[in-house]
Amino acid sequence: MPPKSVYIHIPFCTNKCYYCDFNSFVTNNPQLIWDYLDALRAEMELTFARTPAEEIETIFVGGGTPTFLDQRQMQAFLEIVQAHLGDRLAPGYEWSMEANPGTTDYDKLSLMRSFGVNRLSFGVQSFDDRLLKRLGRIHDVSDVYASLENAVRAGFDNLSIDLMFGLPDQTLEMFRESLGKALELPLSHLSVYSLKVEENTLFHTLYQKDQLPLPTEEVELEMYLTLIDTMEKSGLHMYEISNFARPGKESRHNKTYWLNNDYYGLGAGAHGYVDGWRHVNAGPLAIYTRMAHEGLPRVEGFAVSDSEAMEDQMILGLRLREGVDKARFAARFGRTIEAEFGSIVAEELAKGMLEETASHLRLSKRALPLGNEVFARFLRD
Amino acid sequence: MDRRERQKHIRNFSIIAHIDHGKSTLADRILELTGALSSREMEAQFLDSMDLERERGITIKLNAVRLQYKAKDGQEYILHLIDTPGHVDFTYEVSRSLAACEGALLVVDAAQGIEAQTLANVYLALDNNLEIIPIINKIDLPSAEPERVKQEVEDVIGLDASDACLTSAKAGIGIEDVLEAVVTKIPAPEGDPDAPLQALIFDSYFDPYRGVIASVRIVNGTMRKGMKIKMMATNKTFEVTEVGTSTPHQTPVEELTVGDVGYVAASIKTVGDTRVGDTITDASRPAAEPLPGYRKINPMVFCGLYPIDTSEYNDLREALEKLQLNDASLQFEPETSQALGFGFRCGFLGLLHMEIIQERIEREFNIDLITTAPSVIYRVTQTNGEVLEIDNPSKMPPVQKIEQIEEPYVTATVMVPKDYVGDVMQLCQGKRGEFLDMQYLGENRVQLKYDIPLSEIVYDFFDLLKSGTKGYASFDYEMAGYKPSKLVKMDILLNGEVVDALSFIVHKDSAYGRGKVICEKLKELIPRQQFEVPIQAAIGHKIVARETISALRKNVLAKCYGGDISRKRKLLEKQKEGKKRMKAVGSVEVPQEAFMAVLRMDDKK
Numbered sequence: 010m011p012p013k014s015v016y017i018h019i020p021f022c023t024n025k026c027y028y029c030d031f032n033s034f035v036t037n038n039p040q041l042i043w044d045y046l047d048a049l050r051a052e053m054e055l056t057f058a059r060t061p062a063e064e065i066e067t068i069f070v071g072g073g074t075p076t077f078l079d080q081r082q083m084q085a086f087l088e089i090v091q092a093h094l095g096d097r098l099a100p101g102y103e104w105s106m107e108a109n110p111g112t113t114d115y116d117k118l119s120l121m122r123s124f125g126v127n128r129l130s131f132g133v134q135s136f137d138d139r140l141l142k143r144l145g146r147i148h149d150v151s152d153v154y155a156s157l158e159n160a161v162r163a164g165f166d167n168l169s170i171d172l173m174f175g176l177p178d179q180t181l182e183m184f185r186e187s188l189g190k191a192l193e194l195p196l197s198h199l200s201v202y203s204l205k206v207e208e209n210t211l212f213h214t215l216y217q218k219d220q221l222p223l224p225t226e227e228v229e230l231e232m233y234l235t236l237i238d239t240m241e242k243s244g245l246h247m248y249e250i251s252n253f254a255r256p257g258k259e260s261r262h263n264k265t266y267w268l269n270n271d272y273y274g275l276g277a278g279a280h281g282y283v284d285g286w287r288h289v290n291a292g293p294l295a296i297y298t299r300m301a302h303e304g305l306p307r308v309e310g311f312a313v314s315d316s317e318a319m320e321d322q323m324i325l326g327l328r329l330r331e332g333v334d335k336a337r338f339a340a341r342f343g344r345t346i347e348a349e350f351g352s353i354v355a356e357e358l359a360k361g362m363l364e365e366t367a368s369h370l371r372l373s374k375r376a377l378p379l380g381n382e383v384f385a386r387f388l389r390d
Numbered sequence: 391m392d393r394r395e396r397q398k399h400i401r402n403f404s405i406i407a408h409i410d411h412g413k414s415t416l417a418d419r420i421l422e423l424t425g426a427l428s429s430r431e432m433e434a435q436f437l438d439s440m441d442l443e444r445e446r447g448i449t450i451k452l453n454a455v456r457l458q459y460k461a462k463d464g465q466e467y468i469l470h471l472i473d474t475p476g477h478v479d480f481t482y483e484v485s486r487s488l489a490a491c492e493g494a495l496l497v498v499d500a501a502q503g504i505e506a507q508t509l510a511n512v513y514l515a516l517d518n519n520l521e522i523i524p525i526i527n528k529i530d531l532p533s534a535e536p537e538r539v540k541q542e543v544e545d546v547i548g549l550d551a552s553d554a555c556l557t558s559a560k561a562g563i564g565i566e567d568v569l570e571a572v573v574t575k576i577p578a579p580e581g582d583p584d585a586p587l588q589a590l591i592f593d594s595y596f597d598p599y600r601g602v603i604a605s606v607r608i609v610n611g612t613m614r615k616g617m618k619i620k621m622m623a624t625n626k627t628f629e630v631t632e633v634g635t636s637t638p639h640q641t642p643v644e645e646l647t648v649g650d651v652g653y654v655a656a657s658i659k660t661v662g663d664t665r666v667g668d669t670i671t672d673a674s675r676p677a678a679e680p681l682p683g684y685r686k687i688n689p690m691v692f693c694g695l696y697p698i699d700t701s702e703y704n705d706l707r708e709a710l711e712k713l714q715l716n717d718a719s720l721q722f723e724p725e726t727s728q729a730l731g732f733g734f735r736c737g738f739l740g741l742l743h744m745e746i747i748q749e750r751i752e753r754e755f756n757i758d759l760i761t762t763a764p765s766v767i768y769r770v771t772q773t774n775g776e777v778l779e780i781d782n783p784s785k786m787p788p789v790q791k792i793e794q795i796e797e798p799y800v801t802a803t804v805m806v807p808k809d810y811v812g813d814v815m816q817l818c819q820g821k822r823g824e825f826l827d828m829q830y831l832g833e834n835r836v837q838l839k840y841d842i843p844l845s846e847i848v849y850d851f852f853d854l855l856k857s858g859t860k861g862y863a864s865f866d867y868e869m870a871g872y873k874p875s876k877l878v879k880m881d882i883l884l885n886g887e888v889v890d891a892l893s894f895i896v897h898k899d900s901a902y903g904r905g906k907v908i909c910e911k912l913k914e915l916i917p918r919q920q921f922e923v924p925i926q927a928a929i930g931h932k933i934v935a936r937e938t939i940s941a942l943r944k945n946v947l948a949k950c951y952g953g954d955i956s957r958k959r960k961l962l963e964k965q966k967e968g969k970k971r972m973k974a975v976g977s978v979e980v981p982q983e984a985f986m987a988v989l990r991m992d993d994k995k
Contacts, residue, residue: 016953039605075605162400203944230943240904250946286955324962360920380946384960385969 012283013066015094015266017049018276019075020294021343027215030207032278032292033073039068041294042082045277046089048301052290053093054274055305060283062273064099067262070106070227073133076113083117087124100124103261105130105334111148118156122249128167128260129160130200138247140176145211148188157194167258169198174232176204176210177222184232185239192243194199197258199238200249203229227354230378237377248379250328267329269322277306282365286312316389317341319349327363328380334370346370353386392582393612393647400649401576402470402607404487406515407497408505409587414529416497416559416568417473421638423565424457424469449856454490454593454605454651456635459633461573469572470651472592488514490592490607490651493521493576495568496549500526500556503542503835505864506805512547523571524554538832544830579609579649587611587619588675589646589654589670596712600632602658606670607651609681614645618673619656622680626663627673628656664715687720689737690798690869691744692781694762694891695751696733697905698973699983702757703732709755710734713747720747725782729889730760730976735782738764741848758972762891762985764931766844767798769872776820785889786879789930795877795895798844801826801866802851808836810859817858821846841870845895880905880934882912883926883980891975891985905935908987915984917968923978 021042022033027146036042068090078086098104106121118129131153135141153170160168171193174184191199192290204223206216215221224232237247245253249267265272274281278292286352288310291297300306313321319342325331339345346354354370357363362376362383376383407413412415460889488494488630494515494954498504515522524543526536536556543551546665555571557564587859613619613633620627633984634642635652638801646652658664669680679927697706707724714720738744744764753759768780802823806814811828818825823840831837842851847867854862878901882892892912896904905927920942927935972979 203946226943233944267957272953274953280956282953282955289956321959324958325955362920378944378946379942380940380966381962382920382945385966388959388962388966390970 010061011063012271012273013064013099014262014270014272015062015065015068016262016272016274016276016279017068017070017090018274018279018290019070019078020045020073020292021278022072022074022076023077023109023147024145027143027211028204028207029145030210031073032117034294038081042078043085044087044298045066046082046085048298048306049276050089051088052301052306053089056273057074057093059089060099060273062094065094065097066099068094068102068104068173069105069262072107072127074109074112075106076108076117080120081116083120087121087126091124094224095125096254103128103167103202107132108156108160109148110152111146113156113159115159116161118159118165127165129165129167130171130198130260131143131156131160131171133170133191134173135176135179135183136180136187140179142172142176142184161195167197168194169260170194172199172231174201174203174236175224175229179232180226181224181228181231182236185235188236188239191198192239192245195243198252198254199240199245199261199377200252200260203233233378246330248330250330250377262284264329267325269318269325272288281314286310313374318342319344320387323350324384327370327372327384327387330364330371334369336368352389357383357386391779391818395569396468396650397581397647398578399465399760400468400579401469401572402472402491402534402579402649402651403493403495403572403576404472404491404506404515405495405497406488408499408502408508409528411497411499411502411505411508412559413473415807415833416525416557416565417471417496419559419562419565420457420569421455421826423569424459437827448865454487454636455638456651457480457637459569459573462570463573464566467573468649472651472954480717488518488520490590491520492579493523493572495523495525495572496543497513497525497527498539498543498546500528500536500539501531502801503539504546504805504831506803506866507864509546509803509960510598510630510866510868512549516929517622521576523568523575524549524551525557525568526551527557527559529556530558530563534761542832556578576942581608581610581933583610583612583648586675587613587670587672588681589613590681591670593665593813594664594666594715597655600655600657600665602660602715603653603655604658604664604670605651606646608646608648610648611672611676611883612645612647613670613672615642619670619709620673620676621663621665622671622677623665623668624663628658628663630654630656640954654774654827662711663745673920677856689719689739690766690844691738691740691764692735692767693738693744693764694727694730694733694782695722695748696727696730696760696762696891696973697853698758700731705755706734706751706759707756709751709757710736712755713750717747718745724827727762727891729891729980730762730973741852752946757976758970758982760891760982760985763987764796764848764893765895766848768877768895770794771796783879783895785891786895789878794874796872797875797877797895799841799870800847801870802840802842802846802847802865804838804863804865805831806836806838806859806863807834810862811836811838813858814838814855814863817851817854822850842867843872843873844869857890878929881906882908883924883928884912884916884980885923885976886926887976888928889975889980892987901929902934905929909935909937911987912984913937913939916978916980917972919978921977923994 020033022035024035036382104126106126107130109132133153134144134146136150141149205211212221240247240253244254247253248259271282277294277297279290281288288307291300291306291308297306322338323333361373364371364373405413420633454470454472459469472490496512507812509870528534529536540551540554543549545937554563555567588610589606589608591604591606594602597603615629615630617620618627619630632642632792633646633652634640671677710722712864719739725735726732730830748759748761752759765781765783770780772787772791773793804814818840821842823842826839826841829837855865858980867902876898878894878898880894909925909927916939918939922941923939925937926933
């Protein structure tokens with residue numbers, strides 16, 4: 010069976026945020042974008058010729074900043090997607106696009122909606138203008154309200170925002186406030202991530218010079234626990250380590266990853282998992298663009314062995330609040346979790362880091378902030 | 391050629407030198423001049439064939455080569471050059487190679503003069519009745535003072551240095567003079583080729599295809615392929631499958647006879663069957679007496695070696711057995727630690743020896759090790775009069791049962807330019823040294839003698855000495871017996887439990903300070919766990935220092951970057967890799983370095 014999910018990467022931004030090490034480029038040369046869209050079309054053609062899509066349940070357009078595209082470019086992009094996938098969309102499909110509050114207007118959002126996009130994920134990050142500035146974001150809080158309003162007006166009813174915590178000079182109180190403001194908005198979903206200082210970012214440079222006053226681990230932990238608590242009280246249940254949703258509004262696309270299911274990955278630097286192969290596309294624009302016209306723009310690819318897939322299934326699945334589905338694991342690999350990871354599971358159960366339900370194996374509440382400690386155990390030597 | 395005639399044209403010699411005085415370079419030049427190696431084969435410092443030796447610039451294992459030399463008298467000579475290690479830890483190996491020779495080249499740096507280790511090795515050579523040829527090397531250095539150094543050789547060692555060879559091995563000056571001196575001054579081997587075979591085993595190693603290969607020096611008789619031989623110490627017999635020499639590539643020969651230095655293979659499968667120092671004889675016509683063996687040198691430094699992966703215990707035993715084959719000074723016996731499981735208590739000649747064995751096990755046998763801090767042998771008299779020898783601090787009896795503890799002392803000889811005398815004295819006193827003697831060797835150099843506890847030497851004395859004197863000091867020591875000391879055992883508790891492998895013995899006066907430093911050090915070295923871990927230092931039941939490792943509070947990955955699973959895996963793998971070199975002690979993950987933390991206590995000073 011071909012994948013039921015598609016990830017498409019739009020690697021453009023108006024500027025680079027100080028913490029970001031994603032594959033994104035800042036440009037004011039429109040030709041680069043047109044060339045990119047052309048390459049994307051070529052990659053889609055070849056991809057779906059080789060592995061035709063049957064029924065697509067989720068599409069996720071991420072970035073970069075997909076809404077960086079201007080009206081004409083957006084139109085062209087949506088047409089490309091529609092041409093390849095329009096007639097494959099399953100009933101009740103989920104089509105998400107990431108959006109930046111600083112680069113959306115009503116017309117663009119309407120256009121997106123008219124092509125069938127039905128879920129938006131706004132990169133809000135914080136409701137504190139000073140912090141937003143500190144992160145290198147181009148938008149301010151008023152942009153957030155304006156774009157959310159536009160989105161509702163354009164007919165979107167499945168809205169999500171991203172928030173961050175553990176930011177420089179951020180206090181628990183500031184984070185609480187941001188959460189409170191987020192909850193006033195008509196959201197069905199929230200993703201809340203802790204800041205991770207990645208190499209090759211401005212933050213990393215500052216961090217190394219000891220000029221990035223991050224909250225202590227204790228405070229960060231408090232923020233995380235506050236988050237979980239606040240969300241639960243507000244009817245947004247935690248379905249993954251960093252994700253919260255109203256019932257039925259979990260991001261089905263993201264769950265694809267956590268369930269270790271396959272997906273098409275398209276665009277510069279995109280990762281895909283098709284037919285037992287994981288692959289990585291060329292990241293730099295010029296290289297991706299050139300390669301996409303010569304064949305599939307792959308720079309890496311490897312078959313995932315059963316043994317590795319079982320590890321992935323645990324590592325990814327344990328991120329879900331419900332945990333790893335034991336029957337599903339056994340059906341997929343012909344081996345039970347018990348047979349494969351028995352001693353590790355037993356040890357972690359005994360430590361109180363894992364817990365077992367009738368159908369699932371999951372992280373205990375106590376283990377949530379220490380997930381990595383548990384995940385790493387499922388990697389074999 | 392008649393065997394007896396041939397015997398007159400054999401010369402067997404070693405080179406003794408202080409580290410860096412040019413021994414290996416001189417050996418290379420000799421190999422080059424005698425055509426033993428074509429220039430294409432000429433690999434810098436051929437004799438140091440172990441990777442570890444080249445990296446560290448030292449010789450550990452002895453190697454022997456056969457060389458052909460046509461002397462100025464028109465005759466062809468067979469020269470056997472037997473290499474020796476220079477470091478003080480390897481005195482035992484030196485005595486082995488010297489026993490296979492009639493002469494030794496004493497190489498002294500023309501700028502630096504005699505050093506402490508040179509002296510020690512010269513005395514060994516004199517003990518073996520070797521003819522010693524002084525060689526003043528590096529005469530092309532601007533700072534060379536060959537006349538002064540000659541005088542030093544005469545004053546300090548009492549050798550006639552008037553016709554010492556003046557060389558620069560690096561520049562290839564004077565090499566032929568050296569070879570002429572070897573031929574004219576070193577006596578030909580004595581011995582009877584028709585007498586019953588007596589061959590001294592001075593080295594051996596294991597070859598996976600041919601079994602144990604023994605390096606031998608024939609003292610009497612003749613050995614050839616097909617012959618039945620007997621090991622005189624073990625009484626085991628074998629049939630010789632091959633005899634040969636190293637030229638330096640192994641080359642089979644018809645026979646080895648008196649004066650020859652070569653190798654013998656005899657399908658010997660067990661390492662223990664060929665003891666270095668044993669005598670090989672003819673099984674059908676055995677010699678009446680074995681040759682005098684070597685003075686057995688007892689290990690002075692002990693530590694526990696444990697495989698990180700407990701399933702590698704047997705592999706570790708095999709590795710130690712193989713290493714012991716040509717390193718008789720390495721001792722080991724099984725021991726069990728509550729913290730570390732099954733391992734071995736190993737005895738070494740010194741700290742360098744310990745490090746080298748440890749590194750060889752990790753590199754050549756691929757076993758990751760936990761090494762406990764080194765200890766010496768303490769002599770403990772119990773209140774009931776019983777005397778115990780303790781080589782593992784965790785075996786120390788409880789305080790109330792101890793009448794007295796004695797510890798081994800060494801007499802340390804340090805040679806140093808006079809400007810550093812103050813620093814050296816301060817260091818020795820800081821290490822509980824007792825001043826014995828100070829002498830001027832010429833105008834500028836001073837020889838200091840101290841009695842110092844061996845336990846202080848095995849930690850970091852040598853490093854501190856080198857760094858405190860900009861590398862000018864040289865150092866040697868000999869055992870000076872046991873003396874009573876005010877010593878106590880210090881235990882380290884992690885999470886409330888004594889970790890036996892971390893216990894150490896310390897002088898009472900410095901116990902509190904050390905306890906504090908080691909707790910701080912361990913706090914740095916042990917990563918945070920999922921719970922809070924107290925670290926305590928205790929003497930008996932009394933806690934003398936305490937630190938706490940706070941619990942790991944948060945460690946979870948954030949976003950999944952557009953389905954980039956491999957990035958997640960890499961992060962987790964990195965985390966896991968870090969844990970690999972850790973040992974679970976109770977419920978606490980302890981990294982390997984922590985077990986050596988006692989060693990590095992002085993970092994903080």
